[in-house]
Amino acid sequence: xxxxxxxxxxxxxxxxxxxxxxxxxxxxxxxxxxxxxxxxxxxxxxxxxxxxxxxxxxxxxxxxxxxxxxxxxxxxxxxxxxxxxxxxxxxxxxxxxx
Amino acid sequence: xxxxxxxxxxxxxxxxxxxxxxxxxxxxxxxxxxxxxxxxxxxxxxxxxxxxxxxxxxxxxxxxxxxxxxxxxxxxxxxxxxxxxxxxxxxxxxxxxxxxxxxxxxxxxxxxxxxxxxxxxxxxxxxxxxxxxxxxxxxxxxxxxxxxxxxxxxxxxxxxxxxxxxxxxxxxxxxxxxxxxxxxxxxxxxxxxxxxxx
Numbered sequence: 001x002x003x004x005x006x007x008x009x010x011x012x013x014x015x016x017x018x019x020x021x022x023x024x025x026x027x028x029x030x031x032x033x034x035x036x037x038x039x040x041x042x043x044x045x046x047x048x049x050x051x052x053x054x055x056x057x058x059x060x061x062x063x064x065x066x067x068x069x070x071x072x073x074x075x076x077x078x079x080x081x082x083x084x085x086x087x088x089x090x091x092x093x094x095x096x097x098x
Numbered sequence: 099x100x101x102x103x104x105x106x107x108x109x110x111x112x113x114x115x116x117x118x119x120x121x122x123x124x125x126x127x128x129x130x131x132x133x134x135x136x137x138x139x140x141x142x143x144x145x146x147x148x149x150x151x152x153x154x155x156x157x158x159x160x161x162x163x164x165x166x167x168x169x170x171x172x173x174x175x176x177x178x179x180x181x182x183x184x185x186x187x188x189x190x191x192x193x194x195x196x197x198x199x200x201x202x203x204x205x206x207x208x209x210x211x212x213x214x215x216x217x218x219x220x221x222x223x224x225x226x227x228x229x230x231x232x233x234x235x236x237x238x239x240x241x242x243x244x245x246x247x248x249x250x251x252x253x254x255x256x257x258x259x260x261x262x263x264x265x266x267x268x269x270x271x272x273x274x275x276x277x278x279x280x281x282x283x284x285x286x287x288x289x290x291x292x293x294x295x296x
Binding site: 012014017018019021022023024025026027028029030033037038065066087090093094 | 105108109111112114115117118119120121122172173178179180181182185
């Protein structure tokens with residue numbers, strides 16, 4: 001019997017997975033846009049984005065626009081690979097169920 | 099590595115990925131207002147030219163509209179995501195505006211521009227931008243606007259000066275004002291449908 005794949009715990013977190021999936025479809029996104037799309041709180045969103053940043057899955061650029069701070073997030077190549085591998089593992093685990 | 103969860107949770111994750119990918123790609127840009135703004139700007143410039151100084155009216159109105167567009171756009175784009183398509187669309191309209199300005203202002207200042215050639219040139223260039231944008235977005239309504247602009251460009255080469263002006267005013271009304279309002283309504287409907295929560 002073939003060994004079942006294990007899911008990457010960094011990607012598996014519900015909000016982190018939502019963030020990676022959102023960032024996979026765009027070039028970059030502002031913190032507020034990510035918050036609006038996920039319906040998350042600022043604190044939780046910031047914490048999960050930091051975990052993704054520490055894992056090297058997202059990169060952040062902080063700047064000031066019209067004297068207001070702005071954080072722009074984009075998915076990195078390791079992040080793209082991690083999401084792809086996660087989806088492959090999901091497919092293998094669910095088999096005919098999807 | 100974490101222990102693998104149950105099938106229900108896994109299916110929930112698949113659904114979440116699908117929803118978020120769709121939400122990320124969903125059109126959230128707000129650009130309809132720019133068509134209305136520039137349509138109004140053309141009307142202001144035309145009226146100012148007719149009753150005032152044509153040499154000043156167009157450059158001043160166009161520069162003012164450009165600054166206003168830049169200011170409002172930078173405010174709107176602060177809380178948006180950038181997609182390849184949104185960058186492609188901006189890459190059409192910004193160079194088009196610069197080309198028109200660089201072409202029309204010197205021609206006007208050197209008195210080498212009459213009503214026929216100005217309507218023909220402006221309509222053809224705006225038609226090209228609309229067609230390119232419409233083809234990228236697969237938006238038939240915008241492609242229809244391009245056809246109207248191209249028709250105005252051809253019509254601008256014939257008839258009297260007043261007939262040419264009427265053609266231009268009609269093209270502005272349908273392709274800037276009416277299309278801009280229609281785009282704003284579409285964008286509003288997209289945003290209302292776009293609420294997805296993780």
